[in-house]
Amino acid sequence: MWDWTFTFEILPVLARAAIMTVEATALGFVIAATLGLVLASIRLAFPVAGVVVTVLVELIRSTPLLIQIFFLYFVLPKAGIVLDAFTAGVAAIGIHYAAYCSEVYRAGFENVPRGQWEASIALNLSPWNTFKDIILPQALPPVVPALGNYLIALFKETPLLSAIAVLELMQTAKNIGSETFRYTEPVTLVGVFFLVMSLVSAGIIRMLESWLQRR
Amino acid sequence: MNDMPMVRFENVSKRYGALTVLDNLNLDIGRGEKVSIIGPSGSGKTTVLRMLMTLEAINDGVLWVDGEPMTHMMQNGKLVPATTKHIRRIRAKIGMVFQSFNLFPHMTAMGNCIEAPITVLGLKRSEAEERAAELLDMVGLSAKKDHYPSQLSGGQQQRVAIARALAMRPKIMLFDEVTSALDPELVGEVLQVIRKIGREHDLTMLMVTHQMGFAKEFSDRVCFFYQGKICEQGSPAEIFGNPKNERTRQFLNAVLEAG
Amino acid sequence: MWIRMLTAMLAGTLLLIALLSANAEYRLFMPGLLEGAVLTVEITLLGAVLAVFMALIAALAKLYGPLPIRWLSTTYIEIFRGTSALVQLFWLYFVLPQFGVFLDAFVVAVLALGLNIGAYGAEVVRGAIVSVARGQWEASIALNMSKAQMLRRIILPQAFTAMIPPWGNLFIELVKSTSLVSLITLADLTFKAQQMNQSTLKTVPVFTLVLLMYLAISLTVTIGMRLLEQRASRGLTRGRVA
Ligand SMILES: Nc1ncnc2c1ncn2[C@@H]1O[C@H](COP(=O)(O)OP(=O)(O)OP(=O)(O)O)[C@@H](O)[C@H]1O
Numbered sequence: 001m002w003d004w005t006f007t008f009e010i011l012p013v014l015a016r017a018a019i020m021t022v023e024a025t026a027l028g029f030v031i032a033a034t035l036g037l038v039l040a041s042i043r044l045a046f047p048v049a050g051v052v053v054t055v056l057v058e059l060i061r062s063t064p065l066l067i068q069i070f071f072l073y074f075v076l077p078k079a080g081i082v083l084d085a086f087t088a089g090v091a092a093i094g095i096h097y098a099a100y101c102s103e104v105y106r107a108g109f110e111n112v113p114r115g116q117w118e119a120s121i122a123l124n125l126s127p128w129n130t131f132k133d134i135i136l137p138q139a140l141p142p143v144v145p146a147l148g149n150y151l152i153a154l155f156k157e158t159p160l161l162s163a164i165a166v167l168e169l170m171q172t173a174k175n176i177g178s179e180t181f182r183y184t185e186p187v188t189l190v191g192v193f194f195l196v197m198s199l200v201s202a203g204i205i206r207m208l209e210s211w212l213q214r215r
Numbered sequence: 216m217n218d219m220p221m222v223r224f225e226n227v228s229k230r231y232g233a234l235t236v237l238d239n240l241n242l243d244i245g246r247g248e249k250v251s252i253i254g255p256s257g258s259g260k261t262t263v264l265r266m267l268m269t270l271e272a273i274n275d276g277v278l279w280v281d282g283e284p285m286t287h288m289m290q291n292g293k294l295v296p297a298t299t300k301h302i303r304r305i306r307a308k309i310g311m312v313f314q315s316f317n318l319f320p321h322m323t324a325m326g327n328c329i330e331a332p333i334t335v336l337g338l339k340r341s342e343a344e345e346r347a348a349e350l351l352d353m354v355g356l357s358a359k360k361d362h363y364p365s366q367l368s369g370g371q372q373q374r375v376a377i378a379r380a381l382a383m384r385p386k387i388m389l390f391d392e393v394t395s396a397l398d399p400e401l402v403g404e405v406l407q408v409i410r411k412i413g414r415e416h417d418l419t420m421l422m423v424t425h426q427m428g429f430a431k432e433f434s435d436r437v438c439f440f441y442q443g444k445i446c447e448q449g450s451p452a453e454i455f456g457n458p459k460n461e462r463t464r465q466f467l468n469a470v471l472e473a474g
Numbered sequence: 475m476w477i478r479m480l481t482a483m484l485a486g487t488l489l490l491i492a493l494l495s496a497n498a499e500y501r502l503f504m505p506g507l508l509e510g511a512v513l514t515v516e517i518t519l520l521g522a523v524l525a526v527f528m529a530l531i532a533a534l535a536k537l538y539g540p541l542p543i544r545w546l547s548t549t550y551i552e553i554f555r556g557t558s559a560l561v562q563l564f565w566l567y568f569v570l571p572q573f574g575v576f577l578d579a580f581v582v583a584v585l586a587l588g589l590n591i592g593a594y595g596a597e598v599v600r601g602a603i604v605s606v607a608r609g610q611w612e613a614s615i616a617l618n619m620s621k622a623q624m625l626r627r628i629i630l631p632q633a634f635t636a637m638i639p640p641w642g643n644l645f646i647e648l649v650k651s652t653s654l655v656s657l658i659t660l661a662d663l664t665f666k667a668q669q670m671n672q673s674t675l676k677t678v679p680v681f682t683l684v685l686l687m688y689l690a691i692s693l694t695v696t697i698g699m700r701l702l703e704q705r706a707s708r709g710l711t712r713g714r715v716a
């Protein structure tokens with residue numbers, strides 16, 4: 001059933017693909033976290049533009065990431081923007097999760113008491129300084145665990161990049177499978193990799209959470 | 216067997232970790248007797264009722280109900296820890312009314328009163344409803360039988376809770392500060408109902424209360440708890456009129472001054 | 475209020491689809507895409523049934539089962555939450571046959587997605603059960619109910635209300651994850667889109683229509699869950715007395 005020799009043969013190949021998966025995760029999350037913050041800030045600062053953002057966020061969250069990946073990969077070239085598969089895929093993942101992250105930031109902003117804004121006005125701080133120096137430092141720490149959970153969720157969606165042939169873990173495992181007609185080892189190993197990574201990160205987030213609570 | 220008291224705490228102890236909440240408690244409650252438990256906060260009053268209702272396990276000792284051990288059972292002449300089945304058989308004799316009512320919010324007053332009679336006692340719906348209607352009438356709430364708990368005042372909710380407990384035909388009723396969560400003007404209606412069931416039902420009653428006036432007028436015996444022990448007990452006249460123990464005196468002075 | 479806005483959005487989405495398909499360039503794709511949409515909806519519905527079933531079983535097992543059952547249920551929950559839906563889909567599709575188990579792609583799709591969402595649902599159910607007030611358990615014990623009676627009659631009905639919003643989110647996740655089944659050759663909405671895109675290269679019309687169709691499905695689910703939520707919470711908060 002399980003061939004250990006074969007397992008050790010494919011392990012280095014999968015390990016290299018795992019690096020690609022981790023890169024995609026890191027880049028995707030950087031996009032998600034920053035774009036999400038921008039979206040949430042727009043909502044906070046410009047109520048009218050905020051409506052557009054709200055609708056956009058709903059739209060992104062109600063449609064499949066896979067379609068969004070295809071969309072960026074196939075539609076952007078029509079507008080003259082040609083992205084390689086990795087870039088298009090990572091951008092799609094980043095934008096998709098930016099929609100989720102913006103909701104997290106929004107909750108963070110809402111949890112800062114009104115009095116903080118009022119006190120800042122009383123101190124004659126500019127709106128920008130109030131936001132940057134007073135609101136953000138209070139809004140961000142409590143939402144770090146929630147963002148962490150989306151990091152894990154995002155990580156687990158990177159196999160979707162295999163649909164546009166990015167050579168991340170899943171695609172590599174499938175390639176090994178179709179070349180050797182053995183799927184058991186590569187696909188199971190991919191599963192184990194994700195399981196271990198998610199459990200470890202979930203543990204880290206729990207520690208972070210209790211550290212934040214004790215602070 | 217019948218000369219056994221209705222409830223007997225025999226060397227019962229209760230600990231939470233290092234904290235001993237009840238220390239080697241011995242207490243008998245006779246058939247039909249009405250006993251009030253008073254004492255300062257944290258002295259273990261609630262714990263006594265919760266152990267009897269099997270909401271808390273005991274650490275040492277044996278609890279007897281109606282002549283039979285409840286926390287244990289006889290096996291080859293020896294007491295062994297009770298099975299769930301045994302506990303449920305004995306527990307059927309006990310009903311409890313809580314400080315915070317604990318009505319089922321998704322059921323009407325009637326629904327609350329017929330749920331357990333149907334599912335636990337196996338009554339037919341019509342029988343259960345008939346009995347529940349009588350009890351709701353007795354607590355003065357016939358008109359509210361189709362109301363949900365959220366549509367009732369605190370006093371009304373507590374009266375439904377009393378009817379609900381009685382619908383299971385217990386022999387023993389436990390009341391844990393049943394008026395403490397109520398606005399002052401609603402306390403009277405609930406005490407009135409308790410007086411009434413004390414008169415009309417053949418029940419053994421054990422109540423924790425801060426209503427000294429009610430304890431004095433209603434109970435056959437008053438137990439004063441202090442730091443997990445019965446510090447003094449006796450008839451209301453003795454306890455309220457002529458307390459022997461210094462702590463009892465201090466407690467009563469403090470309570471009466473505040474009241 | 476919310477529901478009215480969502481319904482307006484749904485109506486707008488459907489209207490947009492109708493308007494677009496008045497255009498010949500778009501109309502061309504409608505029959506094929508609708509066919510795909512039917513499969514998407516089928517997998518969603520069956521997956522949802524399986525997910526709710528698994529979630530209930532796993533949550534109750536994890537809370538009240540004997541130790542081995544508790545471990546089993548925890549293992550199920552952690553494995554399906556810890557690995558990705560696509561990996562699970564591929565595992566069932568590619569690896570099971572190597573163990574001599576041959577399942578139809580449709581069955582694999584429903585199984586993988588249902589088990590995946592069910593694992594997340596188990597935590598939702600568990601959370602809702604433990605969040606029911608302690609007093610409700612205690613009152614049920616005082617009324618001498620058995621554990622099963624308490625759960626069925628007192629605890630689960632109250633937990634149900636708390637579960638509806640998170641289940642709404644999970645069902646949306648389910649709708650979205652059905653797009654993965656296109657990667658195991660099932661001709662769902664995404665598969666059809668890919669196919670038409672490759673054969674006609676009319677990328678914009680195809681993907682615009684598909685996005686709108688997914689949006690319509692998701693909005694329908696959200697509206698349905700909001701209605702359910704309204705109905706369920708009515709019993710608990712009916713005309714509160716001041
Ligand atoms: N679950 C528990 N874990 C730890 N300690 C507990 C627990 N329940 C009760 N205690 C402790 O046991 C002691 C007795 O509590 P109990 O509720 O019986 O007091 P009480 O006499 O009813 O007080 P009150 O008048 O405030 O209701 C208290 O010190 C309390 O803090």
Ligand SMILES: [Mg+2]
Nearest residue numbers: 260261262392
């Ligand atoms: Mg108490």
